[in-house]
Amino acid sequence: MSVYRDIARNGLWKQNAILAQLLGLCPLLAVSTNFVSAVSLGLATILVMMLANLAISALRAFIPYEIRIPVFILIIAALVTIVDLLFNAFLHDLYLVLGIFIPLIVTNCIVLARVEAFAAKNGLRASTLDGLMMGVGFIWVIALLGAVREIIGQGTLFAGIEMIVPSLSGIQVLPADYPGFLIAILPPGAFFVLGLLIAGRNWLDHRANERLRLQRQQMPPVAESAPA
Amino acid sequence: MSMDLTAARERLSWQGVSLGVMAMVASAALVIANDRTREPIAKAEAADMQASLSQVLPDGFADNDLLKDTVELSEADGSKKLIYRARKAGVVNGAVFRTSARGYAGEIIVLVGVDAQGTLLGARVVKHSETPGLGDKIEIAKAKWILDFNGKSFDNLPPAKWAVKKDGGVFDQFAGATITPRAVVKAVKGGLEFFSANRAKILDGSAS
Numbered sequence: 001m002s003v004y005r006d007i008a009r010n011g012l013w014k015q016n017a018i019l020a021q022l023l024g025l026c027p028l029l030a031v032s033t034n035f036v037s038a039v040s041l042g043l044a045t046i047l048v049m050m051l052a053n054l055a056i057s058a059l060r061a062f063i064p065y066e067i068r069i070p071v072f073i074l075i076i077a078a079l080v081t082i083v084d085l086l087f088n089a090f091l092h093d094l095y096l097v098l099g100i101f102i103p104l105i106v107t108n109c110i111v112l113a114r115v116e117a118f119a120a121k122n123g124l125r126a127s128t129l130d131g132l133m134m135g136v137g138f139i140w141v142i143a144l145l146g147a148v149r150e151i152i153g154q155g156t157l158f159a160g161i162e163m164i165v166p167s168l169s170g171i172q173v174l175p176a177d178y179p180g181f182l183i184a185i186l187p188p189g190a191f192f193v194l195g196l197l198i199a200g201r202n203w204l205d206h207r208a209n210e211r212l213r214l215q216r217q218q219m220p221p222v223a224e225s226a227p228a
Numbered sequence: 229m230s231m232d233l234t235a236a237r238e239r240l241s242w243q244g245v246s247l248g249v250m251a252m253v254a255s256a257a258l259v260i261a262n263d264r265t266r267e268p269i270a271k272a273e274a275a276d277m278q279a280s281l282s283q284v285l286p287d288g289f290a291d292n293d294l295l296k297d298t299v300e301l302s303e304a305d306g307s308k309k310l311i312y313r314a315r316k317a318g319v320v321n322g323a324v325f326r327t328s329a330r331g332y333a334g335e336i337i338v339l340v341g342v343d344a345q346g347t348l349l350g351a352r353v354v355k356h357s358e359t360p361g362l363g364d365k366i367e368i369a370k371a372k373w374i375l376d377f378n379g380k381s382f383d384n385l386p387p388a389k390w391a392v393k394k395d396g397g398v399f400d401q402f403a404g405a406t407i408t409p410r411a412v413v414k415a416v417k418g419g420l421e422f423f424s425a426n427r428a429k430i431l432d433g434s435a436s
Contacts, residue, residue, distance in 0.1 A: 081258055085265040088269045
């Protein structure tokens with residue numbers, strides 16, 4: 001069980017694709033201008049990562065080591081194309097908004113990185129879970145980024161949610177005459193907010209480590225007898 | 229079985245064959261997905277186009293299905309343009325088509341509706357990548373600016389006046405963004421020029 005817990009913890013925090021590994025920044029920065037597009041792209045990415053990890057874990061015994069990368073890319077590209085078709089068919093409004101970024105999931109290096117580093121070496125269940133957890137790690141960061149940029153940039157939150165759930169509508173967080181803060185919507189704003197998120201993660205980690213170190217200092221015999 | 233597999237993997241041909249098999253499986257999956265989604269996609273795109281068409285034509289202007297009544301004409305530069313013809317009781321009384329111009333950040337595509345006399349019934353930007361917050365006031369969702377085109381034609385506004393105010397025309401520019409509205413005006417004007425050059429062909433009621 002602890003294996004699965006480690007996979008979850010790695011995906012969500014410790015090895016978080018964005019905050020720790022800084023992978024897949026192109027879609028992250030381009031699509032996080034508002035919450036709804038950010039979450040939608042995140043969901044598409046989760047779907048692709050789970051399916052890709054599952055497919056490659058299942059086929060790993062048959063894939064020759066020397067040509068594994070072309071095979072991985074072939075499988076990922078096929079999966080992304082299928083997801084692209086599904087979005088176009090059943091979530092058409094959203095498809096128009098996300099546009100080029102669904103096909104671009106192919107080039108999102110998180111997908112290839114997890115396939116190569118994890119699914120090619122691990123079993124079906126662990127690989128699918130890893131895809132899911134890495135995807136969830138991606139979506140919570142991109143959703144947070146999208147929400148912050150939308151509130152600062154436009155003063156709204158969940159704008160455009162009626163494209164996914166027709167009965168809901170976006171809310172005006174800041175006063176209606178809020179002029180908007182353009183830079184939050186533009187690419188530099190994405191870098192600023194992402195930088196703050198990474199700094200926040202480092203600060204939390206640092207604080208946790210510091211606390212652990214103090215605890216060990218207070219109880220030297222236990223710390224020494226415990227394996228590193 | 230596992231011994232066989234290990235031995236087979238040693239051979240060079242294993243690489244080619246397995247890559248081929250994977251490619252076939254991937255292609256089969258794509259064929260199935262494409263087949264299953266073709267109809268919903270066509271339906272969604274038609275609904276999309278229908279929604280845009282009804283935005284540039286007044287309610288009740290046409291009683292035909294514009295999506296099925298199209299004619300393809302070549303532009304001055306040789307490229308093809310698809311014209312949707314609006315009819316009332318069988319007579320062509322207007323047309324809807326796309327026109328475009330280069331904006332600040334790439335192509336701006338405008339859908340225009342024109343009546344038989346060459347008067348603009350409506351214009352909508354259907355695709356652009358202008359700066360959010362500055363250039364995107366050309367979208368109907370952001371500002372009413374695009375409605376200024378309604379009712380204008382070369383008869384009531386000479387071609388020289390089809391420009392933003394800064395260039396001596398009648399259309400407003402936006403604070404901080406002149407290139408974008410200038411491009412939209414150019415696109416709409418080009419559309420009207422195209423219409424007057426091809427008026428006879430567009431209004432010819434015979435089925436294409």
